Amino acid sequence: MSAASRISLIYLLLASAWIWLSDSFVHLLPWPQGWEFQVQSFKGELFVVLTGVLLFWLIRKEEHRQHDLQAELRETRTRLEHIVDASTAVVYAFEQKSADAKLSLCYISANIERLSGYLPDYLYKNQAIYWERLHPDDQRLVKSAIKRAIQEVSGFTLQYRWLHKDGRYRWIEDRSSASRNPQTGLIELAGNWRDITQMKQDQLTLEVAEERWRFAIDGSNLGLWDWNVPEGTAFFSARWKSMLGFDENEIGNQVSEWSLRVHPDDLPAVNAAVQSMLTTPQELHAHEVRLRCKNGDYKWTLTQGKVVERNERGEPIRVIGTQTDLTDIKQREAALDLHAGVFMNNMEGIVICDANVRIKSVNQAFTDITGYPAEEAIGQPPSILNSGRQDAAFYKEMWRQIKENGRWQGEIWNRRKNGEIFAEWLTINVDHASDGSVRHYYAIFSDITQRKAAEEKIRHIIQHDTLTNLPNQSLLRDRLGLALAHAKRSQEALAVLFMDMDRFKLINDSLGPTAGDALLVEVAQRLKNSVRQQDTVSRQGGDEFTLLLPEVDAGAAAHVAQKLLKCLSEPYQISGQQLVVSPSIGIAVYPTDGQEVDTLLQASDMAMYRAKSDGGNAFRFHTADMQQQVNKTLRVENDLRKALRDNELLLHYQPQISFTTGRVVGCEALVRWQHPELGLVPPGDFIPVAEDSGLIAPIGDWVLRTATQQCRTWQKAGLTDLVMAINVSTVQFRQEDFAQSVQNALEAAGLEARFLEVEITESVMADNPERAIRTIRQLHDLGVQLSIDDFGTGYSSFSYLKRFKIHKIKIDQSFIRDLHTEGNSASIAEAIISMGHSLGLSVIAEGVETANHAQWLAAHRCDEAQGYLYARPMPALQFVAWIGSPVATEGAIMATTN
Incomplete structure (x- = not known):
């Protein structure tokens, strides 16, 4: 009831009561004549006064009540506005001005500035901005929802993007409700906007995290399980089931699906691990267990789990975990164990190097062969084993083949830790990555020192004479072939001397083969002592010997032959007897007497028989011309020795x-030789002989x-x-x-x-x-x-x-x-x-x-200057005379004239 209605009703009741009561009172009392009219008048005036006072009181009271209501209303509204401003939600209201008018903003809370960047007054004046800043992709959705709400006088909840004043879109959650004004019948739309940008970002982050987690789980091939401990049920992922060979619908949700598949031998350890997991807070537990597959086989798996929820008493409620198939890992471990056993127990040394050729791993055989323990070898280059026997060119070629072919194999000499040099048969292989780069070098080697020693011993027996230990004919032919190849390349001479001992048959027949053998051994020793290290002394059989002299011409060969004649003709002490034998020596020289092995050997053999037919104890060349030249050289050498002794040399100046x-x-002092028979011998005829003979x-x-x-x-x-x-x-x-x-x-x-x-x-x-x-x-x-x-x-x-x-x-x-x-x-x-x-x-x-x-x-x-223009070399007295002569003066003039 309104205030006016209440006042009118009170006034009606009180006025009616006054009139009825006052009239009754006036009629009951005896009034003097004429007083009744006056009393009625007084009563009317009094009624007016009383009703005026009453109306004033009533109106005043109503005013106070209205004032209190307005104050309370203002206080309530202020409180509500503070609540709205403090809230993250923005309250708004739209209304229709007329039946065909669009909705217009009639109220919006002050906290709209946080949401939009705009003050309320700006939005009241620029109402079109709501649609202008709405994201283009969301406009159809929003307009459709508002239209439906107006038509159906209903509400809606939407999420859409609105462009903030700072230029960034905010996600808005719009909760709105439409109503019809009962007085005007026009539509009013009220609701609130809430900024859910952070929630959207968190949601997106969560989705990305979940996607990553799902991708990680799928990529890691893990099976998932989730155990409800009080109910005894469990969730098993599709991968968990397929890991054991089951389809997704073949296994239920009872935890026994897991426990009944545990291998009997693993069950005690598994039960203990589960009990420890349930009683130990906030710890991830893991254990390896064999589970029975659908086909009855057992498969190694790694089960990891953790209690993630407990009740107020600390009892476990929920446990989650993963299961990993260890089949491949176990197989690789077994293979690695096998390989490690092969690696460490292999009788051959094995070395693994990194791409920088630094040792990463060695086996026990490496240590046994080289003497280097693993801790000393690892980190070092393999060159710590280099013996120095192979030169830089050898290793350069070896690495060239490794880089080109990815492999090298061959014999190499290395040095043990104690300094001992040993032979090894080495194989090197390269391990490449998928991009072609080198990952490792693998080297396998065996110590072949003893084998080589045995082979060398056998080779020595095959290639050497058993009596004298000299190279036999086979080895001589090999060395002669190599020497000829070198001589052809370097265009140098070489000589072959074939020798037979004179009168040896007589000694052998008369004193017996033992004495003959002892004589041959002594002859062999004298031959080895008479030649250079690079020369070869060979026994051909019986009392025949052959000498190979590389880089030796005819003159030098003659000197060697003379030396051999002298040393071999010295007496021998054999079996208590003094024996005298002499050699017959045949000489063939490359390239004059032949350029092949057989040709030179035959030539030296023929020359030896010429020496023997000439009486023995002599040497002969294959060709007569060479023999004459050598004889001449020997005569010059002998005469030159005599010249030194008899002072036949002189100097010219x-x-x-x-x-x-x-x-x-x-x-310049120049030596000359005044031979008693040949006269003055030119330097070119005797200086070369002096150089070859050592007389220089x-x-x-x-x-x-x-x-x-x-x-x-x-x-x-x-x-x-x-x-x-x-x-x-x-x-x-x-x-x-x-x-x-x-x-x-x-x-x-x-x-x-x-x-x-x-x-x-x-x-x-x-x-x-x-x-x-x-x-x-x-x-x-x-x-x-x-x-x-x-x-x-x-x-x-x-x-x-x-x-x-x-x-x-x-x-x-x-x-x-x-x-x-x-x-x-x-x-x-x-x-x-x-x-x-x-x-x-x-x-x-x-x-x-x-x-x-x-x-x-x-x-x-x-x-x-020096030369024939001034003077030829001359004896000392002639030189002195020349200096004081006009000829010397002319020479001086020629020297200074330009």
């Missing part, structure tokens, strides 16, 4: 002229002593500035005491060292650089000058010039002779002069025979 001053600054060293010593004495004699006679140059052979220079010999010669002659110049060839330096440096340093310390003879004809001169203390270089006469006919010769001579000067060396040219030679050399600043 060739002057050396300075291009700067035109004066004679020195001379004593001849060099004689030249050194004689030249220093002659130089000192000339100084006493007034030739005080001459420098004496002598040639030193390679043999003489290699002598350990050569520098001391020079010092002794200088001291004996009383000659200062600066007046002696030692000429050496480039081959002296290249042959043994360290020894050459040592000797040159000793000579330099004495004060002796050094020069390089025949410069430009060697291959190492430029590199060694930096290391040797050289004073002068001599341009070889071959370049001087061709100065004006061969362009390269002039270029080489010019380069030698320029290089010598840049190194601070003096340069002399030999073989200067024409004025054009001298002019060219002077123009290119050569320091000195």
